Amino acid sequence: MNLPDIDNIKTPWAIDDKSILSQLHADSESGLSSTEAARRLSFVGYNKIESSKRVSPFRILINQFISPFVLLLTVAAGLSFFFEEWLDGFAIIAVIVINAIIGFFMEFQAERSMEALKKLTSVPARVVRDSKIIEIPSEEVVPGDILFVEGGDMITADARVIQASQFQTDESALTGESLPVEKNTKALQQDVSLAERHNMLYKGTFVTKGNGRAIVVHTGMTTELGAVARLVQQASQAATPLEKKIQQFSKKLIWITVGLLIIIFIAGILNGQKIVQMLETSIALAVAAIPEGLPIVATLALAFGMLRMAKYNVIVKKLSAVETLGGTNVIVTDKTGTLTQNKIEAAYMQVYNAASRINVDVSKASIRFIDNNTLIDTPAHIELHRIAALCNTAAYHYDGQSEKESGDPLEVGLLKMVFSSAIKPEDHQKQFPKVDEIPFSSDTKIMATLHKNNQDYYIAAKGAVEELLTFCSSVMEGNEIVALTDDKRKQWLINAEKQAQSGLRILAFAFRLTKEKEKDFLHHLTLAGLIGFIDPPRPEVPAAIEECKSAGIKVVMITGDHPATAKNIAIQLGLAKEEDEVMHGNAMKPYDQLTDADKEKWLHTPVFARVSPEHKLSLITLFQEKKMIVGMTGDGVNDAPALKKADIGIAMGQRGTQVAQEVADMVLKDDAFSSIVLAIKQGRMIFDNIRKFVIFLLSCNLSELLIVATASVLNLHFQLFPLQILFINLVTDVLPALALGVTEAAPHIMQRKPYSSETSIINKKRWSAIFVYSSIIAVTNIGAVFVSHELLHDMEGWNKELCNNILFYSLIFSQILHVFNMSFEKGVAFHKTEVFRNKYVWFAVVGCIILSMISYWIIPVRNVLDVTIYGWRDWIIVIAASFLSLFLIQLVKRMRWVI
Structure with missing residues (x-):
């Protein structure tokens, strides 16, 4: 059998699952044979990140003696020995040696970013070989292998999804997208951006929920992670x-x-x-x-x-970075995990056509309504909390000092919201034990559960607003349940779209009481309300940004997240105003194609969204071209090239990937943006x-x-x-x-x-x-x-x-x-x-x-x-x-x- 033409599979997300299997000469059930896998491995090579040539300790030592000062001192020492001024000569040599020793030990730990990339991906992989699921070293995965992954697994190669069951992945380290991504098997358009390829899995990302099978299309340096690694190698660190x-x-x-x-x-x-x-x-x-x-x-x-x-809590890896940050006049910062908490929390609630902003504070076991405090005791609010607790497969517990959580981050956010009220999630769950469930799927975009309460049954459902409304025939207004007319349905959709445009992820919540147990219970629901979710900003960041402004330092947000979400956060932090535009990655030309007008627009834009690693490099290059000293903060793999290119790269210590930490000049142990101001x-x-x-x-x-x-x-x-x-x-x-x-x-x-x-x-x-x-x-x-x-x-x-x-x-x-x-x-x-x-x-x-x-x-x-x-x-x-x-x-x- 001939080797499949792997190099021509440029856009696997645009090919249907059956065709991709055919092109790669693979079978979804039996996988590759051991013989065929070995043959492909000999052609394509190991699935690993190639490292650039590391600087040897000897070269680091030699570099300590290459400077004008050392040259002057060496000439002076030579003249001293020539005229037999031995004490002078040896004293000067001692100065040279002492300085070289200090410099050598300070720089010995630099240039390890490629080693970090290899460690990031050195995990086992489960593949289908000879009709069996076996575990192999991730380096031996080849194109055409059928990967099996489930919650908690790291994905070991770029792969096209062919089977999915409640399948979600965390791609924030690669794309900057804070929310988990729902995966499905549907083919997409060829020009879809990386963050929106919902039928693709990428090397170095994680499965947060469900399970699935995917056919490997790219390995090693041909993966998206490999492309980032190549950018890290190519990005030059200027003096x-x-x-x-x-x-x-x-x-x-x-x-x-x-x-x-x-x-x-x-x-x-x-x-x-x-x-x-x-x-x-x-x-x-x-x-x-x-x-x-x-x-x-x-x-x-x-x-x-x-x-x-x-x-x-500021760890400086390069001595010169200490002074460099002092001269920084531009900080290009990632959003997710840097300006925000990298958590999904309820931030908006809408009941009976009255919207209310909420702020969940678990530490004080309270929930505050910014717009309307009277909503907390309404029946709609109570039902909304009950649905959030019951139609949920996550777990959350807070004992007054520490938090324990597991499951989908969005569902954890719902449990936190409920936990902040008088009735805790476990109280709802004990009162209404679950007896059946319709799991969430990318087709229906709805999840529903059936619960028993004494002799009655309670149905709880949540999902996309436009989808769940089709199963609703009534809506709760005040203490009454009234018919959901077409006009009311339209108004709910308009309100949901408006909030989505402000950067929130909106879900609708509905319920129904019934006397009998139903097999098909997803119908004639009563809409209780909407809840919006957001990755909340870190509370100390606005003050830090204000101090940066007073110090004459421009702060620019650059993220892979949705433009509306990015702008919403930027406005909350004081980084942008309502009238400011957000630069979308699709509108960013390659650097060598930028006109003077384009460059001027980039320089005055406070927020960049849906950007790629190449976009980040281009922006930093532009600032440096304008004689600005650029500090770049980040925590993901996708930030690594920009961290290296910047005058000073600043990585997050808690949430940051090892790649980002190794390539950066500084690491913030507490992930606090405010620590940058101190630095x-x-x-x-x-x-x-x-x-x-x-x-x-x-x-x-x-x-x-x-x-x-x-x-x-x-x-x-x-x-x-x-x-x-x-x-x-x-x-x-x-x-x-x-x-x-x-x-x-x-x-x-x-x-x-x-x-x-x-x-x-x-x-x-x-x-x-x-x-x-x-x-x-x-x-x-x-x-x-x-x-x-x-x-x-x-x-x-x-x-x-x-x-x-x-x-x-x-x-x-x-x-x-x-x-x-x-x-x-x-x-x-x-x-x-x-x-x-x-x-x-x-x-x-x-x-x-x-x-x-x-x-x-x-x-x-x-x-x-x-x-x-x-x-x-x-x-x-x-x-x-x-x-x-x-x-x-x-x-x-x-x-x-x-x-």
Whole structure:
């Protein structure tokens, strides 16, 4: 037998069940033979998701050494070894190694999304082989296999339904559709969207109710889940804004350093200095110019922010994501499970032509009618509750602390509604034991049950409004049962359609009392009313969205759900207004076909519905094209490509699939959208703190460069040695910078707009401030040497060792005190600034002073650094020069000459 032409079965949902069986050379009762299944497996391959090539640990380690900073440090270390400055060289190498180790361990767990996809589908499958239902590994399922699935099963391949019995599936992880999907065998149109293919089963989704058989049409990477996996592999993760800014900053610093080195080298040669001596001076300049502590401090500051966020249920997987979220100005969020609770609850009730909104609150065992509180005691309301409890196969129990539920989510929602009233579901069920049932089917769209109450019988029915009304001859109005006229029937249908358009799923409920047990009891029913269902919004989300708006962050809903449902939720959350349009996925062109008008419309649309993974990627690409920093939240398999493409992907921890969690940069453990606001605040704070310690490090290091350059060009009698410069940087840079990295946020931080993605870490205004700060420090420290020489040691001539020591210690203490200049709040007293109030800054200052004095007290260290000061008067000059630099910088800041 030839292999069936599987590749040409592009739209199996449009082919009737008999034809699809014929095309795949399969039999619904006997299935494939073991021999034929093995033959097909050899042709089509295993039913598994292929993973992209993972990044090896060795490659992750190598990547830690690829950066401009590491290049500069490596050159400086090489020059140190060339001129036999062994201590300098080994000290620089130690800095490189420490930074690489930290980065390696922080990134070791990345790039595991394909492994998660494989775990998601590594389950057994039940198939019909040789006329028997057997269980096989899901990897061995082939096209033409007859799958048998029932409630609770995961579907292991894409398949066309050929038999269905009360068959429903949960496809929310793939389509975003919150409600279970009723499955049937009817052929559909070819252009039906994924979420509306009611005769198809998809790999990775779940059966929530009933059972059925389906013939496998696609396996492995040809499934819809495989298509998502391919998108995940293809979606590229662009460098984060922080990484881009540090790269830009590094390049500028390299050119500035190289330029100064050339100028100083030429000036030295013109002054008659030897070439070898000038090369040694270049080592000192290179060490002075490079902020060795910047990579380590940036990494540790981000790590601290990551740990702090973990306390608030925000798990950050990539360090750079901490700052990236702080700069986010667009959040593209999924609806189901992110903005909503991913539960089906009663949200609307209509009895005797009077509509009423309801809000079920199980925790308080009450039901509140927003529009009309008097409805709670009406006979129609009582009958509606009785029908909801009796015509129901689900189970629900609440003991005041925890909930237990099973069965169809919609029926569970009905039981919750009944549980919130005085008469509980089990009370109704005990009073009216069930004796017969007409199960729900996709043909009738109705379910009915027969119950006995003493000598009488009670019929309860629920179903689609237009279908159930055909079995109703009367309607309950007030305390009376009146005839259901054509006009009244029409009005009920109009009201139901109106509510359906607002995003509710509407069901009708009817009943009848009879004296005799009837075999065919679905007739002459009395309409009790309608109930509308919705996936309710999370209560904390509106406040979080409002805070996002005040912070200048645009929130966009993108969902696979119905447009009316999406808009209804968006209006409740404050995301959209009544006049706003919802963009339907069918109206979204491929990205490369978008006109400028299309792009403009997309940018101003708050809600996108019935979208596919490709649509999500296109929208994110558009925002990124407009230089926006995009955060994407999601929980389903269908969200994975967009989560990876976004500047920062945010997955849900409780409801999120493993695929979404693995591919995302951040995971919200509590699934709370409000946690994103906290993370944004932390991210903004960290970016501000990064700016603080970068300015601190650069102004300190530039002061060293200016001192070395001045001494070299002017051929002064004193100079700093390379090892001394490295000691100064390691002692005074890291601890103060780390302390700045944990400074608390300014109170107004969430009232300003996000920084543009084009905003550099150090702009022109801040470069000017850095130059002013470093110049003041350099001038006061060189001045201290001259004061010491003129006032204390003039008769002894120039003492190069003493001059070096005065310069060495005055520079250390000036840089330690310079940390207090890193507050940029305007109009705030010096002692009330966030830096001055930061206890860690004080710990750092004390620690730096102790470390610097160790170089004087411990003789071996003092000998290595070649330092000694003769008397207490020299120490006074050192301390005076340090405080003078602090005073002068505060003066120029208060005069608003610099920031």
